[in-house]
Amino acid sequence: MGYVLTTAIGVLVVAIVAGAMFVRKENRTTEAPPGGALRRAIRRVAAGDRCRCGGTVRSTSSQSGDLLGCTACNRWWTMDGRRIIQR
Numbered sequence: 001m002g003y004v005l006t007t008a009i010g011v012l013v014v015a016i017v018a019g020a021m022f023v024r025k026e027n028r029t030t031e032a033p034p035g036g037a038l039r040r041a042i043r044r045v046a047a048g049d050r051c052r053c054g055g056t057v058r059s060t061s062s063q064s065g066d067l068l069g070c071t072a073c074n075r076w077w078t079m080d081g082r083r084i085i086q087r
């Protein structure tokens with residue numbers, strides 16, 4: 001009986017560890033989506049680029065760190081050029 005119990009606990013531990021690893025993998029996938037069509041569809045900007053409104057994109061510091069902002073409108077991007085959607 002003791003052997004069966006030990007085996008049951010061992011299986012349970014393996015299941016928990018495997019589950020934790022799976023969850024961590026899923027989180028990493030969410031943080032860094034794979035490239036391809038999705039990444040190509042997003043227009044990246046850099047400091048000095050022209051904004052869609054005709055203004056100039058320039059780097060600026062904010063409370064949340066360095067960002068790229070337009071001089072003529074309220075569009076913002078992260079330093080790696082991703083658009084920040086403000087709510």
Ligand SMILES: [Zn+2]
Pocket residue numbers: 051052053054055056070071072073074075
């Ligand atoms: Zn603009």
